[in-house]
Amino acid sequence: MATVKRYSILCPKCNHKFPIFAALHNTIDVDEWIKEKADNHDCKAYADQLAKERAPRPVNPLKASKKGK
Numbered sequence: 001m002a003t004v005k006r007y008s009i010l011c012p013k014c015n016h017k018f019p020i021f022a023a024l025h026n027t028i029d030v031d032e033w034i035k036e037k038a039d040n041h042d043c044k045a046y047a048d049q050l051a052k053e054r055a056p057r058p059v060n061p062l063k064a065s066k067k068g069k
């Protein structure tokens with residue numbers, strides 16, 4: 001039985017590395033599999049996800065203006 005491993009895949013389109021957890025059967029060509037995953041990367045969804053994670057907490061404009069006084 002195959003064990004689940006973490007594969008770090010570099011997408012050639014958006015140049016991001018993204019992890020995929022998978023249990024690959026040993027008859028699978030891992031290089032081919034990784035290439036296929038990279039080709040099928042949803043770059044836009046990934047970029048959106050990254051943007052969300054990196055976005056600073058929204059600042060309440062009312063509070064910010066009061067504090068500045």
Ligand SMILES: [Zn+2]
Nearest residue numbers: 011014041043
């Ligand atoms: Zn991508």
